[in-house]
Amino acid sequence: MSLHPERLPSSLILVGAGKMGGSMLEGWLDVGMNPSGVTVIDPRPSEEMTRLCAEKGIALNPSDQPSGPDVLVLAVKPQMLETAAPALNGYLGPQTLIISILAGKTIGDLTGRLPAASAVVRAMPNLPASIGRGATGAAANAQVSETQRLMADALLASNGIVEWLPSEDLIDAVTAVSGSGPAYVFHLVECLAEAGAAAGLPPDLAQRLARATVTGAGELLFRSDLPPATLRQNVTSPGGTTAAALEILMRDPDGLKDLMREAVAAAKRRAGELAG
Numbered sequence: 175m176s177l178h179p180e181r182l183p184s185s186l187i188l189v190g191a192g193k194m195g196g197s198m199l200e201g202w203l204d205v206g207m208n209p210s211g212v213t214v215i216d217p218r219p220s221e222e223m224t225r226l227c228a229e230k231g232i233a234l235n236p237s238d239q240p241s242g243p244d245v246l247v248l249a250v251k252p253q254m255l256e257t258a259a260p261a262l263n264g265y266l267g268p269q270t271l272i273i274s275i276l277a278g279k280t281i282g283d284l285t286g287r288l289p290a291a292s293a294v295v296r297a298m299p300n301l302p303a304s305i306g307r308g309a310t311g312a313a314a315n316a317q318v319s320e321t322q323r324l325m326a327d328a329l330l331a332s333n334g335i336v337e338w339l340p341s342e343d344l345i346d347a348v349t350a351v352s353g354s355g356p357a358y359v360f361h362l363v364e365c366l367a368e369a370g371a372a373a374g375l376p377p378d379l380a381q382r383l384a385r386a387t388v389t390g391a392g393e394l395l396f397r398s399d400l401p402p403a404t405l406r407q408n409v410t411s412p413g414g415t416t417a418a419a420l421e422i423l424m425r426d427p428d429g430l431k432d433l434m435r436e437a438v439a440a441a442k443r444r445a446g447e448l449a450g
């Protein structure tokens with residue numbers, strides 16, 4: 175991950191400081207964003223958010239309406255866009271870059287509802303962003319300048335890796351892979367634990383082993399430059415126990431590959447339906 179604190183905006187409004195907005199704010203502060211340049215708008219901020227803003231000197235729901243920041247980050251629930259739109263319009267200046275993380279809301283939806291909008295980045299982060307290990311796919315409209323794209327990259331990279339997409343159309347596929355992906359991995363732990371119990375382990379013990387195995391393997395993958403296939407081959411002796419299991423998981427057809435392809439296709443299809 176390449177962090178560029180010097181590219182962070184000097185003024186930013188965060189609209190919606192819930193789970194994801196709050197995590198993003200913490201990421202920006204961690205990489206050196208100047209808190210006095212941040213304004214948070216949220217009608218019912220959590221106690222933690224109120225405390226964080228007070229501690230850091232961040233303006234929270236100021237009585238003077240802020241306007242024309244470098245960046246406005248939109249992190250309300252998608253269904254709140256309609257309600258929030260009139261207020262949002264008032265915050266925008268001609269140079270303001272909007273970064274939206276609203277699932278299913280296209281750049282067209284945003285510019286359609288916000289007449290003052292021009293430059294828009296649509297981003298899809300995922301849950302591990304809350305611990306700085308997220309994976310975000312992002313797409314920009316033609317009005318986004320190179321400086322604004324780098325600014326968006328600096329903000330999004332504070333929560334993990336950022337992949338810029340050549341076309342917004344790819345967001346549904348990103349949603350299906352990394353957006354929804356953490357749940358697939360949690361389910362893998364459930365399946366491994368259940369299989370361990372079926373193999374004779376006490377269920378609690380199987381849970382602990384499965385959990386530590388997936389998090390440990392994930393950390394190894396994180397720390398390594400090797401492709402996952404090489405890491406897999408490195409621990410698979412011919413004719414050994416791992417090979418016996420992989421023969422089942424990798425069978426063709428009906429192995430994990432086909433199942434995963436089907437699952438990701440279903441998630442992508444659903445993302446398209448929800449957007450439409």
Ligand SMILES: NC(=O)c1ccc[n+]([C@@H]2O[C@H](COP(=O)([O-])OP(=O)(O)OC[C@H]3O[C@@H](n4cnc5c(N)ncnc54)[C@H](OP(=O)(O)O)[C@@H]3O)[C@@H](O)[C@H]2O)c1
Nearest residue numbers: 190191192193194216218249250251252258276277299301
């Ligand atoms: N969580 C994820 O893993 C994830 C991943 C990718 C994308 N996203 C996107 O991130 C967005 C936020 O999700 P979340 O899970 O963080 O939801 P959340 O915890 O409900 O956060 C939304 C926040 O916005 C506040 N809000 C509601 N109306 C507002 C308004 N008019 N102006 C300002 N703030 C307002 C809400 O307050 P109240 O609670 O009082 O209504 C809440 O604090 C969603 O659009 C979602 O699609 C989330």
